[in-house]
Amino acid sequence: MLDRLNQAMDHIERNLDQEIDAAELARIAVTSEYHLRRMFSALAGMPLSEYIRRRRLTVAGAEVLSGEQALLDIAVRYGYGSGEAFARAFRQLHGVGPGEARRSGAVLVSQARLTFRLTVEGTHDMRYRVVERPGFTVAGRKARVPLVHTGPNQSIIDFVRGVAPEINGRLKALADQEPEGIVAVCDDLDPSRAEGTELDYYHAVVTSSQDLDGLDVLAVPAGTWAVFATSGPAPEAIQYLWRDVFTEWFPSNPYRGRPGPEILRTRLSEDGTHADAELWLPVEREA
Numbered sequence: 001m002l003d004r005l006n007q008a009m010d011h012i013e014r015n016l017d018q019e020i021d022a023a024e025l026a027r028i029a030v031t032s033e034y035h036l037r038r039m040f041s042a043l044a045g046m047p048l049s050e051y052i053r054r055r056r057l058t059v060a061g062a063e064v065l066s067g068e069q070a071l072l073d074i075a076v077r078y079g080y081g082s083g084e085a086f087a088r089a090f091r092q093l094h095g096v097g098p099g100e101a102r103r104s105g106a107v108l109v110s111q112a113r114l115t116f117r118l119t120v121e122g123t124h125d126m127r128y129r130v131v132e133r134p135g136f137t138v139a140g141r142k143a144r145v146p147l148v149h150t151g152p153n154q155s156i157i158d159f160v161r162g163v164a165p166e167i168n169g170r171l172k173a174l175a176d177q178e179p180e181g182i183v184a185v186c187d188d189l190d191p192s193r194a195e196g197t198e199l200d201y202y203h204a205v206v207t208s209s210q211d212l213d214g215l216d217v218l219a220v221p222a223g224t225w226a227v228f229a230t231s232g233p234a235p236e237a238i239q240y241l242w243r244d245v246f247t248e249w250f251p252s253n254p255y256r257g258r259p260g261p262e263i264l265r266t267r268l269s270e271d272g273t274h275a276d277a278e279l280w281l282p283v284e285r286e287a
Helices: 002-014 022-029 033-044 048-066 071-077 083-094 098-104 154-161 165-174 236-252
Strands: 127-133 136-146 183-187 198-207 216-220 223-233 255-257 262-268 274-285
Touching: 002 022, 002 033, 002 048, 022 033, 022 048, 033 048, 033 236, 033 255, 048 071, 048 083, 048 098, 071 083, 071 098, 083 098, 136 154, 136 165, 136 183, 154 198, 165 198, 198 216, 223 236, 236 255, 236 274
Parallel strands: none
Antiparallel strands: 127 223, 136 198, 136 216, 183 198, 183 262, 223 274, 255 274, 262 274
8 A cells, every 4th residue: 555655755856847647646546536536535544635736846946946937937837826826825934935946045935745654653452443334324513623733622622512401312312323322423524535525423322213393404325334443541532533444544455535424433531531442434345
């Protein structure tokens, strides 16, 4: 898997001044576009589209400083329709506009070319199972919230705190399928998974009940799920679980992610310092 990812990185480098198609990168990596974007984001710590943008602006920055070509020619080569659009993007990364950078010889930011290598980190066992499930129903309260990569998501915290106690009581009574109890469900994420893009967040349960009036309902089709379990200090154990699934489990197993909701069931100790968690991710076998 890592070799194929590196081949996709080589393709990006050869085509920074051309249109780069994520579907073509997925073909090179021998996986789905969905899984490629998810894996890249987990491994690199940034969305694929952001990496490509930063690499283009890094190479463009070197050409700006060389002074050999007109700024507009550089802008067009790297996909910008106008000098103004190029200047905005350039300033966002480098902290200075291209004209000023050329005149003053400013210090610029460089996004390093990424190469993925295997390191010996899998020194602990991961507890997981693969489950074939018929379609099921998620029901609860839903909010559209921004995606936050690190730290607490205040929008989700405020939303969950605002759910009325009687709604929580009703949800607990409706929960009759795995994963049991009230769960956090994330759905309809932007394919880029860029910071600040939005997703549907459900404070909900999985239920077979038909009496769901007044609740937000998500119908989940049949499919294969990888279910990961962890136990340890909160919130570190849950954060490490997400990291390990994408940096260790997926590269070591014949599965890839597929579109669908991501479900997290968490049970905290009374003092909130210990968590038992179960993460459900939709998967499919690699072809």
